[in-house]
Amino acid sequence: MLTLGEKVRKIRSKNAGPFWITIDIFCGNKKIYKEVCNKLTNSEIINLLMINEQQLKRFEIDDLNVIKFSFPRKIIQGDVFDRDMHGAQLAILLSEMKF
């Protein structure tokens, strides 16, 4: 079984200001985009990242073949217990997901 990272062109995550994280899944083409849109559920993302369901925003951007997730960070950027200020390593969790 492929991982999501092997399936799509690129997955990246980044802080969007100090209070939010955003994840972009660049599918690469329409076929894979449709497949990921259909199969990848919000509950998988919620479980993977341990976030609150109500706070997850999902965008499907047809023109770019991109699926985007945004959510408020549990630990504000740079707080004492923050481990990754830019949140860029979170994308790896999605990349390593079985798809």
Added chain:
Amino acid sequence: MIPIKVLVPSGVLGLGFDLEALNNGIKNNPDIISIDGGSTDSGPYSLGSGTSKYSRAAIKAEWKSLMIAREKANVPLVIGSCGTCGTNGMVDWMENITIELAEELNQNIKIAKLYCQQEKNFIKKNFHLSKIFPLNPAPMLNDYLIEEMTNIVALAGAEQIQECINTGAEIILAGRTTDTAIISALPLMKGANPGSSWHGAKVAECGALCTTNPTSGVVMVEFDKTGFTVEPMSKNASCTSETVAAHMLYENADPYILQEPGGYMDVTYSKYYNIDKKKVRVEGAKWHSSKQYSVKLEGAKIAGYQASLLVLLREKNYVENVKKWTDKLSNFLKNEINERMAIDTSEYSIEFRHIGLNSTLGELEKNIRSPVEVGVLCLITSKNQISTEIAKLINPFLLHFPLSSNEELPTFAFPFSPVHSDRGCVYEFALNHILELDNPMDAFQIKISEV
């Protein structure tokens, strides 16, 4: 209207740009040169301490190139968010660098400084008048918390930058400003399409990040009544409809909407056209003015005083049981600190991070395997300046603490001396709010000087 050309040398002053591309930009007759000087992107330290993230030398070297380019082009040069955080002190710091360079380059310049820092009493007054509203998510706010903040700034928008442009200043040194306002201000003033002025500004705010060659830095955006055209100035970069459209995703929680002082931009119906191999034309963004003008606030307060220790474990038994080891050590240290220093656990926190296991992702890590070695990073954060004393107390135990009572004392690897690192004061973001203003200049001041 005559189209307005804005030259953006890079995403931020201090990051570097291609000088040849900058010269190409000047040859293309820009109407203004706009560069960002800051961001909250590196965390709360810069705003908390009121200091620049980048070295003064790097800022001075790059600002020199831009001051030379500005003189050649004979157009205004604008920097927003001076010194990373955009406090008043950092605007003055930038002015100081500008004055030194003006003398070195033998330039006579009129400077406009835009001050964006907020007095605590002004914030308290507006908080009581219900003029301050939380965004989602926002830290709690009250008089006590406002008093605790070391620096508070309001983010200027296009209106305040336009006031500065109207002074006729050749160089504008702005405190905290939205990344886009320094780019959109002039096109908006000259009658360019409002939605496209903000959209073009958003596309160019990170310099060449909207191109195929992000490190080349320099881009030119031309604004008119119906849209904008963006073009990289480096020979080795191109814009494509995809690189330009994709930039709306970057660091944005919402890929269609951008909130700005006085309203928001919506790019849901924007269309992107490849004009040639380098240029992209964009039309269709909409600007929605809000009834009430407001600006965003940023603030930081002291989170504590921090010290760190790092120890390396290579012995198999300790590597495999590192979590157990630090749990045991943690309990032991609580008692030691209480007995020897008479400090309660509410006065400080000690955190162990296991480098090699899950120090990056913490509880989210799914893929924990036993590594050859593990680094244990011990972070001590205290309310008062006792973290270094606590670190010194911890030092011998971190070196020798045994897993079981019936073994010889182990000795682990300390990679340096002194073992502890005093990290000093650490800060946290304390505001994610907006402030309503009757007049855009109500929370901002402009000062003019000439050198």
